[in-house]
Amino acid sequence: MIKILIFIYFKYIFNLNKEGSILKGKLTIKKEWCKGCNICVEFCPKNVLELKDEKISIKNLEACIQCNMCGKMCPDFAVSIKAD
Numbered sequence: 001m002i003k004i005l006i007f008i009y010f011k012y013i014f015n016l017n018k019e020g021s022i023l024k025g026k027l028t029i030k031k032e033w034c035k036g037c038n039i040c041v042e043f044c045p046k047n048v049l050e051l052k053d054e055k056i057s058i059k060n061l062e063a064c065i066q067c068n069m070c071g072k073m074c075p076d077f078a079v080s081i082k083a084d
């Protein structure tokens with residue numbers, strides 16, 4: 001449990017920019033890195049993501065608020081918000 005909390009903390013820290021704000025940018029997925037665990041789908045507050053053929057897919061990009069919760073939770077770095 002403590003390892004998971006440390007992992008989430010460091011993923012959060014590395015998502016901060018110099019001003020301490022969460023990065024804003026483009027929702028990016030790497031299907032080849034996805035193992036289909038569904039964690040990002042369940043944690044997305046806006047129902048943006050879905051699994052298709054056991055790989056991550058974007059179903060509603062317009063609803064994305066770029067919170068990067070998916071990026072923080074994905075254990076395989078297969079989805080994230082990349083800075084513009």
Ligand code: SF4
Pocket residue numbers: 027043044045046047048049063064065066067068069070071081
């Ligand atoms: S950045 Fe936030 S709103 Fe957008 S897909 Fe990821 S979890 Fe959902």
Ligand code: SF4
Pocket residue numbers: 033034035036037038039040041055056073074075076077078079
């Ligand atoms: S959390 Fe990562 S590995 Fe799991 S379904 Fe989402 S993108 Fe794939």
